[in-house]
Amino acid sequence: MAITQQDVLKALSYVEEPDLGKDLVTLNMIENIHINGKQVAFTVILTTPACPLKDLIRNACINAIKLMVDKEAEVTVNMTSRVTSARGNNEAILGGIKNIIAVASGKGGVGKSTVTSNLAVALANSGAKVGLIDADISGPSIPVMFGVEEERPHVFRTPEGKNLIQPIEKFGIKLMSIGFLAPAESAVVWRGPMASSALKQFITETDWGELDYLLIDLPPGTSDIHLTLVQTVPVTGAIIVTTPQKVALADAQKGLQMFRQPQINVPVLGIIENMAYFTPAELPQNKYYIFGTGGAQKLAERWQVPVLGHIPLVQSIRESGDEGQPEVMKTDSPAAAVFEEVAQAVAQQVSVRNAGLEKTKIVPIITQ
Incomplete structure (x- = not known):
């Protein structure tokens, strides 16, 4: 009996996407x-270029065809990807961006910008189109971490007569930061409304084009900047970066709670534990938990969110940031492999979120 398209589709209807739980x-x-x-x-x-279950899905498809259609069938499975989105194509702001991800921390010094930089590069290396906004107005560090401190974006006029900022591009990632607009040695001493206005301009007056992911590197804590973000665009989800010690976890919990507040209601994609353990270069198999263990896991269990990864404390990560070459770009670095795994976990959680939850709404501005 000849094989038909209906036979193939019926067999593949028994192959489940492990993360999404549907065939x-x-x-x-x-x-x-x-x-x-x-x-x-x-x-x-696939729902993401970074899908770690690619081989599992391919083998399941081949087995389904051989088992349910013809055991002698010669099956070729081609794999490609299309990043999912919970946003409509007619969004007034950032309409070409599929997912807007806020990266936050309860306190400073936990390595949030380092994690965000490496996450952006890892996602881009997987084949995704990525942009990054450095929303830490008073302490921008993204220009240094990408080695573009001296770069200056230019403004161009669209055919419709609107002025737009052309973002800086490095390593295939579109970048925007207040660090491009002010001298590195100058302090940016702005009140909340001025900082919020700058973030709005980065979001609405920059030519971001079409992106799979736009990462927003937020300042530490909970502030006007965070409120401005959720009042300007519908955020797909938030990532919380913390370190293992108790004082950092207490502040991370506050950052997580902010996104969980009913009036904000941004899904928390998960927690990334940075500086989880120390590994000396001469003893790469050794792990020393100098800040304690299990902190992120306890926080994740309490709030029922996943731990997306544990980033080690290694000297090369710091050196890479200072040199403007994110660690994940090093092919021989164990830490680079960890960042790649974290990027895969983030992409998975975005797909799960888009498949199972309603799209996030812009938080309305209430005036008394």
Whole structure:
């Protein structure tokens, strides 16, 4: 009996996407089915370029065809990706951006900007289109971490007569920071409304184009900047960066609670524990938990969110940031592999969030 497209789709309807908990056919992840005798080829559209379950899904598809259609079938599974989004195509602001991710911390000094920089590069290396806004107006560090301190964005006029800022590009990532607009040695001493206005300009008056992910590196704590963000654009989800010790976790909990407040209601994608353990370069297999252990896990269990990863405290991460070459770019670095795993976890959680939750709404501005 000849193999039909319906036979293939029926078999693949029994293959489940592990993260989303639904079958590939229901999720519209199967395209371009071609049948030539016993040769069967089709394309699986993954929800993220960073999908770590690619081989698992491919093998499950091959087994389903052989088991339910023809055991002698020659199956070719082509894998590609299309990042999901909970945003509409007609969004007035940042309409070309699929996912807006806030990266926050309860306190300073936990390495949030280092984590954000490496996360952005890791996502871009996986094939995603990525942008990054440095929203820490008073302490911008993204220009240093990307080695673009001396770069200055230019302004151009669109055919519609609107002036837009052209973001700086480095390592395939579009960047915007107050550090590009003020001398590095100058202190930016602004009241809340001025800082909020700058963030709004970075969001609404920058030519971001089409992106899969726009990461927002927020200042520490909870402030006007955080409120401005959620009142300007619908945020897909938030990531909380912390270190293991008790004082950092107490502040991280406050940052997490802010996004969980009913009037804000931004999904928390997970927690990243930075400086989780110290590993000396000469003893790469050794781990010394100088800040304690289990802190992020306890916080995650309390608030029922996942731990996205544990980043080690190693000298090369600091050196890479100072040199403007994020650690994840080093092919021989164990820490780079950890950042790649964290990026995969983030991409997974974005896909799960977009499949299972309603889209985030802009927080209304209430005036008395």
